[in-house]
Amino acid sequence: QKEVEQNSGPLSVPEGAIASLNCTYSDRGSQSFFWYRQYSGKSPELIMSIYSNGDKEDGRFTAQLNKASQYVSLLIRDSQPSDSATYLCAVFRSEKLTFGTGTRLTIIP
Amino acid sequence: SAVISQKPSRDICQRGTSLTIQCQVDSQVTMMFWYRQQPGQSLTLIATANQGSEATYESGFVIDKFPISRPNLTFSTLTVSNMSPEDSSIYLCSARPARGTDTQYFGPGTRLTVL
Numbered sequence: 001q002k003e004v005e006q007n008s009g010p011l012s013v014p015e016g017a018i019a020s021l022n023c024t025y026s027d028r029g030s031q032s033f034f035w036y037r038q039y040s041g042k043s044p045e046l047i048m049s050i051y052s053n054g055d056k057e058d059g060r061f062t063a064q065l066n067k068a069s070q071y072v073s074l075l076i077r078d079s080q081p082s083d084s085a086t087y088l089c090a091v092f093r094s095e096k097l098t099f100g101t102g103t104r105l106t107i108i109p
Numbered sequence: 110s111a112v113i114s115q116k117p118s119r120d121i122c123q124r125g126t127s128l129t130i131q132c133q134v135d136s137q138v139t140m141m142f143w144y145r146q147q148p149g150q151s152l153t154l155i156a157t158a159n160q161g162s163e164a165t166y167e168s169g170f171v172i173d174k175f176p177i178s179r180p181n182l183t184f185s186t187l188t189v190s191n192m193s194p195e196d197s198s199i200y201l202c203s204a205r206p207a208r209g210t211d212t213q214y215f216g217p218g219t220r221l222t223v224l
Contacts, residue, residue: 042218046212099151099152
C-alpha cells in the first residue's frame with residue numbers, strides 16, 4: 001500500500017463547477033497535510049495546509065481532513081481555466097513530507 | 110515564506126560526468142531538502158541537507174552518487190555524480206523556513222538531461 005494515494009486522473013471539470021480532489025494516507029501518525037499545485041514544467045506551489053479534523057477555507061479552496069478515515073480532500077469552487085494543473089497531496093510525519101502521485105485537473109471552458 | 114533560487118535551471122550532460130546544482134534561499138532556514146521528480150512522477154526525497162554536518166539520505170540514495178553540502182543556513186549544493194541516462198530528471202531544492210513549522214517551499218527546479 002502506498003503511503004499517500006491519489007487518483008491520477010485526469011479529472012475534467014467544467015468552468016465554474018466544483019472540482020473535488022481526494023487523497024488517502026496510510027500512516028495514522030501523520031501530523032499535518034498539504035496540497036500543492038504544480039503547473040506543467042513548474043515546481044510545486046503550496047496552496048493549502050490543514051492540521052485538524054474538519055474544513056479549512058481559503059478563498060475558492062477548501063481543504064477537508066478526516067483523520068479517522070485517513071482522508072484528505074481539496075475542493076475548488078468556481079473552477080477557472082487557470083486551475084488546470086496537477087495537484088499533489090503531501091503528508092508530514094517525522095520531519096519529512098511524503099507526496100502522492102498527483103491528480104491532473106483540467107478545467108474545460 | 111521563503112524565496113528559493115536554483116542554478117542551473119537546466120543542463121544537458123554526457124554520461125559519466127558530474128553536475129553540481131546550487132540552491133540559494135533568501136533568508137535563513139532551519140531545514141533544506143533535495144527532491145527528484147522523474148518525468149510523469151511525483152516527488153521523491155533524496156536527502157535532508159544538514160547545516161555543518163553530513164546529509165541524511167533516504168533509502169535508495171547514497172552519498173557517493175549524490176554528495177550534498179550545506180555550508181550555512183541559506184545555501185546548499187547537490188552533485189549528481191557519474192551520471193547515466195537514468196539520472197535524467199528534475200531536481201528540486203526545498204526549504205522549511207522556521208523552527209516549529211512544517212510548511213515547506215520549493216525552488217524552481219533543475220531539469221537535467223543525460224545523454
